Amino acid sequence: MEVLARKITYEEFAKMDFPDDDPFLYELLNGELVKKNASSGEH
DSSP states (O other): OOOOSSOOOHHHHHHOOOOTTOOEEEEEETTEEEEEEOOOTTO
């Protein structure tokens, strides 16, 4: 995955393709891509 030094738009975020087995959640906050740990099955 590439690291961006600029803010991205929702349209760019919507076009991103993340692997199905990726254990993280991604959010777009104020133009910045934020990677978060997904909640566990026990959560």
